[in-house]
Amino acid sequence: DVKVTQSSRYLVKRTGEKVFLECVQDMDHENMFWYRQDPGLGLRLIYFSYDVKMKEKGDIPEGYSVSREKKERFSLILESASTNQTSMYLCASRPTGQETQYFGPGTRLLVL
Amino acid sequence: ELKVEQNPLFLSMQEGKNYTIYCNYSTTSDRLYWYRQDPGKSLESLFVLLSNGAVKQEGRLMASLDTKARLSTLHITAAVHDLSATYFCAGGGTSYGKLTFGQGTILTVHP
Numbered sequence: 001d002v003k004v005t006q007s008s009r010y011l012v013k014r015t016g017e018k019v020f021l022e023c024v025q026d027m028d029h030e031n032m033f034w035y036r037q038d039p040g041l042g043l044r045l046i047y048f049s050y051d052v053k054m055k056e057k058g059d060i061p062e063g064y065s066v067s068r069e070k071k072e073r074f075s076l077i078l079e080s081a082s083t084n085q086t087s088m089y090l091c092a093s094r095p096t097g098q099e100t101q102y103f104g105p106g107t108r109l110l111v112l
Numbered sequence: 113e114l115k116v117e118q119n120p121l122f123l124s125m126q127e128g129k130n131y132t133i134y135c136n137y138s139t140t141s142d143r144l145y146w147y148r149q150d151p152g153k154s155l156e157s158l159f160v161l162l163s164n165g166a167v168k169q170e171g172r173l174m175a176s177l178d179t180k181a182r183l184s185t186l187h188i189t190a191a192v193h194d195l196s197a198t199y200f201c202a203g204g205g206t207s208y209g210k211l212t213f214g215q216g217t218i219l220t221v222h223p
Contacts, residue, residue: 031209033209033210033211035213040121040215040216041215042116042118042200042213042214042215042216043155043200043202043211043213044213045210045211045212048209048210056210058210059212090154090155092155094209099143099145099160099162099209100157100160101145101157101209101211102157103154103155103156104154105153105154106154
């Protein structure tokens with residue numbers, strides 16, 4: 001079974017803090033994705049990566065950065081957290097040549 | 113830029129009834145995906161539709177794709193309580209698997 005894990009289920013941070021969200025997949029997938037999920041907006045793509053050290057902006061990259069130093073790990077960084085970044089963050093991975101994205105359990109982030 | 117819109121956004125059904133969720137998308141999308149999300153859980157893949165006229169069925173759910181109309185439907189037959197969840201459609205997939213999601217449809221099935 002494919003397993004995508006995220007470092008925290010719930011996180012509370014203060015405005016201005018630097019926040020790291022970690023995602024690890026155990027199936028050697030090339031492609032990894034970070035989404036945020038907000039009610040009524042569905043999932044919106046923040047960044048994705050198709051290989052180690054490679055990254056591409058998604059639809060809403062402002063205020064975020066990412067890091068992929070190892071194939072299995074994809075990190076989302078909030079350089080200076082703001083209250084409008086309070087959201088559910090979902091990580092996903094997908095092997096090249098297959099259709100399905102496999103999602104992690106999500107991290108619910110509250111920025112005070 | 114691909115945009116995906118679902119309707120309805122909220123659906124309250126009685127057990128045993130049939131209903132359809134609609135997913136419209138704005139530009140060409142080679143493939144269309146349906147996902148399910150249970151409350152407090154992550155997304156689970158239901159269907160991947162890869163070509164015009166594609167139809168897939170699993171239990172009480174059937175998904176179809178009409179690329180000419182830029183429309184996919186998720187039909188629910190004889191709903192049961194266990195189908196209560198949020199359903200998302202998503203288009204795209206060809207560029208590194210990048211997806212654009214609809215807003216989601218919150219389905220509640222009542223006895």
